[in-house]
Amino acid sequence: xxxxxxxxxxxxxxxxxxxxxxxxxxxxxxxxxxxxxxxxxxxxxxxxxxxxxxxxxxxxxxxxxxxxxxxxxxxxxxxxxxxxxxxxxxxxxxxxxxxxxxxxxxxxxxxxxxxxxxxxxxxxxxxxxxxxxxxxxxxxxxxxxxxxxxxxxxxxxxxxxxxxxxxxxxxxxxxxxxxxxxxxxxxxxxxxxxxxxxxxxxxxxxxxxxxxxxxxxxxxxxxxxxxxxxxxxxxxxxxxxxxxxxxxxxxxxxxxxxxxxxxxxxxxxxxxxxxxxxxxxxxxxxxxxxxxxxxxxxxxxxxxxxxxxxxxxxxxxxxxxxxxxxxxxxxxxxxxxxxxxxxxxxxxxx
Amino acid sequence: xxxxxxxxxxxxxxxxxxxxxxxxxxxxxxxxxxxxxxxxxxxxxxxxxxxxxxxxxxxxxxxxxxxxxxxxxxxxxxxxxxxxxxxxxxxxxxxxxxxxxxxxxxxxxxxxxxxxxxxxxxxxxxxxxxxxxxxxxxxxxxxxxxxxxxxxxxxxxxxxxxxxxxxxxxxxxxxxxxxxxxxxxxxxxxxxxxxxxxxxxxxxxxxxxxxxxxxxxxxxxxxxxxxxxxxxxxxxxxxxxxxxxxxxxxxxxxxxxxxxxxxxxx
Numbered sequence: 280x281x282x283x284x285x286x287x288x289x290x291x292x293x294x295x296x297x298x299x300x301x302x303x304x305x306x307x308x309x310x311x312x313x314x315x316x317x318x319x320x321x322x323x324x325x326x327x328x329x330x331x332x333x334x335x336x337x338x339x340x341x342x343x344x345x346x347x348x349x350x351x352x353x354x355x356x357x358x359x360x361x362x363x364x365x366x367x368x369x370x371x372x373x374x375x376x377x378x379x380x381x382x383x384x385x386x387x388x389x390x391x392x393x394x395x396x397x398x399x400x401x402x403x404x405x406x407x408x409x410x411x412x413x414x415x416x417x418x419x420x421x422x423x424x425x426x427x428x429x430x431x432x433x434x435x436x437x438x439x440x441x442x443x444x445x446x447x448x449x450x451x452x453x454x455x456x457x458x459x460x461x462x463x464x465x466x467x468x469x470x471x472x473x474x475x476x477x478x479x480x481x482x483x484x485x486x487x488x489x490x491x492x493x494x495x496x497x498x499x500x501x502x503x504x505x506x507x508x509x510x511x512x513x514x515x516x517x518x519x520x521x522x523x524x525x526x527x528x529x530x531x532x533x534x535x536x537x538x539x540x541x542x543x544x545x546x547x548x549x550x551x552x553x554x555x556x557x558x559x560x561x562x563x564x565x566x567x568x569x570x571x572x573x574x575x576x577x578x579x580x581x582x583x584x585x586x587x588x589x590x591x592x593x594x595x596x597x598x599x600x601x602x603x604x605x606x607x608x609x610x611x612x613x614x615x616x617x618x619x620x621x622x623x624x625x626x627x628x629x
Numbered sequence: 630x631x632x633x634x635x636x637x638x639x640x641x642x643x644x645x646x647x648x649x650x651x652x653x654x655x656x657x658x659x660x661x662x663x664x665x666x667x668x669x670x671x672x673x674x675x676x677x678x679x680x681x682x683x684x685x686x687x688x689x690x691x692x693x694x695x696x697x698x699x700x701x702x703x704x705x706x707x708x709x710x711x712x713x714x715x716x717x718x719x720x721x722x723x724x725x726x727x728x729x730x731x732x733x734x735x736x737x738x739x740x741x742x743x744x745x746x747x748x749x750x751x752x753x754x755x756x757x758x759x760x761x762x763x764x765x766x767x768x769x770x771x772x773x774x775x776x777x778x779x780x781x782x783x784x785x786x787x788x789x790x791x792x793x794x795x796x797x798x799x800x801x802x803x804x805x806x807x808x809x810x811x812x813x814x815x816x817x818x819x820x821x822x823x824x825x826x827x828x829x830x831x832x833x834x835x836x837x838x839x840x841x842x843x844x845x846x847x848x849x850x851x852x853x854x855x856x857x858x859x860x861x862x863x864x865x866x867x868x869x870x871x872x873x874x875x876x877x878x879x880x881x882x883x884x885x886x887x888x889x890x891x892x893x894x895x
Contacts, residue, residue, distance in 0.1 A: 290740075290741045297738050297739065298738075298739055298740055298741045298742055299738075299740050300740045437643075506737055509732070509737070509740070512718075513729060515716065516715050516717070516718065517712065517714065517716045519712035519713075519714075519715070520710075520715040520716075522680075522681060522701070523679060523681070523705065523709065523710035523712065524705050524729065524732040524733055525701045525703075525704065525705030525706075525733040526701065527701045569720070571719055571720050571721045571725075
């Protein structure tokens with residue numbers, strides 16, 4: 280590693296051809312958040328009606344645990360925690376992509392109506408068809424994708440621009456909220472109760488059937504998003520300046536928005552519209568790394584850490600499976616949103 | 630044949646046509662300045678030449694090929710553009726902004742080569758912003774900021790450099806500063822520069838080739854000495870004037886007629 284004069288930013292060189300730029304602070308933040316997320320995950324696995332100590336959870340995970348612990352950890356709690364990590368990471372990354380493409384801190388799946396769209400898909404399945412868990416997941420995925428496509432098409436006018444994307448998204452969000460309210464009023468008591476739990480966002484009862492599809496999707500979309508991060512960083516300077524540097528701005532936006540919509544829809548399908556993780560994770564990550572640019576990896580790890588910590592909090596404070604994690608993220612995220620609006624207002628950006 | 634030219638291009642935003650069947654050649658190794666009154670289409674022409682705007686008819690050629698058919702990064706290694714308005718990202722330093730000019734020379738696995746390092750340093754020294762390297766762009770003055778943007782375009786290492794109104798919003802000292810820098814960049818390495826300028830006298834003083842536009846048509850083009858005449862200025866800008874010899878440089882100097890004399894213009 281060498282420290283160049285001009286940028287004070289270390290460069291990792293391997294041979295003559297490979298060179299990667301590294302921000303030390305960003306790497307440190309990512310490592311720290313990963314440790315927080317994983318440690319909280321171990322605590323979360325140990326939490327419940329049958330508590331398991333930190334050390335025992337670790338030994339099960341490392342393959343040398345007590346057989347009774349093993350069943351609970353492997354079959355019940357580990358998949359739930361993995362879904363939490365994946366959902367949080369997917370929301371964090373989706374939020375960072377949306378905010379960078381729309382160049383607006385409010386451009387997140389929560390605000391743009393993707394959550395509401397996915398909810399409409401899920402509620403349709405619950406209320407109109409009394410569908411199975413799989414059908415509800417599929418409905419949420421389709422609802423999110425349709426809503427994302429609708430927002431892109433409606434906001435497209437010789438290219439998609441940030442402000443219009445946010446405004447169109449807020450409009451779509453309002454329409455979807457109305458649809459959801461209508462569906463709830465149509466529902467009988469049992470379906471309505473099921474719908475409300477789904478709408479809050481929860482990790483309860485998630486198992487391996489949710490883990491694998493999410494993991495597969497992330498395995499494709501995360502590298503795709505990261506490969507385009509350099510181009511995305513250029514678009515901060517405006518369309519003309521980035522296009523002049525050889526970034527194909529419109530194609531980049533389409534690819535990254537598609538990634539973000541898929542990630543957010545899949546995450547919502549798996550755990551419900553867990554409120555505000557996508558909105559807050561990128562902003563918190565940016566404040567920690569103090570680095571300009573999209574901060575994709577820090578946002579992703581921050582999302583995972585936020586969701587798991589929120590779930591630990593809700594379970595420790597209110598007993599296992601009593602309070603859905605979405606209530607905690609919603610309460611914390613709502614406060615954060617108010618603070619964001621006030622500071623952005625002062626800075627004259629909203 | 631010249632490296633950059635527009636052939637019979639029709640330029641339009643949505644339905645609003647700015648220019649029809651416009652043809653312009655940018656002479657190699659020239660400092661070409663495009664002048665004309667507001668809304669004559671000079672910035673639009675520059676946008677077409679830099680592929681920001683796709684002509685609805687006709688074509689823009691770079692090295693004999695249609696510019697829109699070439700790979701974006703390949704064009705970006707040949708032709709640089711300083712847009713009229715660019716946004717410096719929040720909290721970015723001068724060195725980091727200039728380093729972004731290297732984007733078309735980099736790849737996913739080749740993010741920062743020793744030549745990137747050298748070119749960025751040279752670009753900052755060339756434009757006199759090397760000592761500002763660690764400062765934040767937001768805290769610089771307008772003149773310094775424009776130098777930083779020029780440094781970024783320079784770091785792109787392109788033989789052709791297009792500048793859209795690089796002197797707008799600057800005071801006279803910084804205007805001359807930027808134009809002097811442009812003239813130096815033109816003289817070294819035989820770089821071709823194309824700029825849109827508002828001030829006709831600046832254009833006459835610095836350009837080696839002048840293109841005068843009015844209503845989307847080329848009214849005249851050539852060396853300032855041949856092009857800038859009282860008759861042409863009246864035809865292009867609609868003002869009566871005298872053209873005298875600039876006592877400093879010997880280039881044409883446009884002196885508008887006094888208010889009373891202009892009031893009697895037919």
